[in-house]
Amino acid sequence: MAKYKLEYVWLDGYQPMANLRSKTQIKEFASFPKLEELPNWGFDGSSTRQAEGKSSDCVLKPVAVFPDSTKRNGVLVMCEVYMPDGKTPHPSNTRATIPDDPDTWFGFEQEYFFFKDGAPLGFPKNGYPYPQGEYYTGVGYKAVGSLARQIVDEHIDLCLDAHINIEGINAEVAKGQWEFQIFGKGSKSAADQMWMARYVLLRLCEKHEIDIEWRCKPIRGAFDAPLDWNGSGMHSNFSTKFMREVGGKTYFDRLMAAFNKLMDEHIAVYGPENHLRLTGLHETQSIDKFTYGLADRGASIRVPHSFINNGYKGYLEDRRPNSAADPYLVAGRILKTVQSVPTN
Structure with missing residues (x-):
């Protein structure tokens, strides 16, 4: 023993x-x-x-x-x-309230900011760093600093050790902003792994005296920013067994109609302060509209080229959930909407 x-x-x-x-x-x-x-x-x-x-x-x-x-x-x-x-x-x-289906797969893209002394990691004490552009997937001290990559690489190892299905990481659009991706089968399993990956990251950052800021628009919310710095999302990729194996244009049209009809129900569980992020400008569609488009990062739901090329089969990406959203509620709401659409 x-x-x-x-x-x-x-x-x-x-x-x-x-x-x-x-x-x-x-x-x-x-x-x-x-x-x-x-x-x-x-x-x-x-x-x-x-x-x-x-x-x-x-x-x-x-x-x-x-x-x-x-x-x-x-x-x-x-x-x-x-x-x-x-x-x-x-x-x-x-968790106890959501539907579940092991054949419904979710891929969460969790964005977040490293914060130090009340500002994103790498921001100067007085003022702001150079504008967005070179930070996304950036390399080198000027773009990502020295500490962030050390943390995200260790986070990968800890997640893999924990058998959390982490699928990748990258530096994001704003200074101090990063992303990791989690894949899971079933609403509850996928969300369990996301919550535990968040926990592992928070605990890891304790020894570095770094905070994780999950709020979807922390720069605007924290102080008067001169630029409209990017917010953070938890883009949610999803597919059912039917979507992967059968699909079709008729079913896709029905599915998008259901997402449009239930737009308010989705927004209600897609994270707090989402109106600050879903502006309709450069991050995704406005919070009061529903759109979908081929490879369109400005749409509510992005339709990958692979989905169309494969005969309207595969996965779709809901870009509206934000970084502070509860993965249980997000996955449950998506699955509930998908389950409402007839497949015949």
Whole structure:
């Protein structure tokens, strides 16, 4: 038997954007623990905006488990939050409310800013760096500095060690802005991996005294910027088994009509302050409109050339979800809309 460090991770009750929380317990197992071997665990919900002090008990229910290479016998445990009875999902538990389908695949493109002393990493103390243009996929100290690449490369290794399906990283359009990509099969599995990848990045940055800014328009929101610096998205690529294997122009038209009809329902869960990002200028379509277009980065949904060339089969990219969006709600909303469209 060996003692394992079980780091339970969950989402708190803060609005409009939940924070990640964690705490660790030590348990003995004969080998790396399976999900079904992990016990439920209580916590003080009054300290996380999930309960009142007079009745503060909440319950953590493990739903996914990942190896943690930063510790000897380390285990990362993604959890849902339940009421004290251990059976009723807590109102903040977005994972418990969404539809799921392992044949629906999601690819999340998570953009974010490194922040240091209240400004994006690499911004001068007084003023601003040179305008956007050379930062995207940039190379060299002038474009990306010295610390950011060290962090993102270590983040890749930690995610791979944890069996999180990270598929790539790149420097993004603004100074101090980066992106990583996560692929998963099924709404819950894909979102579990995204939340845990976010957690791993946040924890990694602690030792570098760097913050991660998830807000979708942090420069405009933080101080008076002279330029309309880019915001951050969580572009969400999706495909169902039917989209990959059958598809067709008739089905595609129905699908886009459904996304148009349910536009407000999507925007409602695509992240806070999205009106600051979805301006209709240079980042994507205006928040009050729905459009789709071939390889069109300014559309609500970008249609890849491969999709058209393959007979309207494959994946599509919803560009509206923002960097602070809850992946559970985003994946669930996309799947619910797709499921509403007849395939015959």
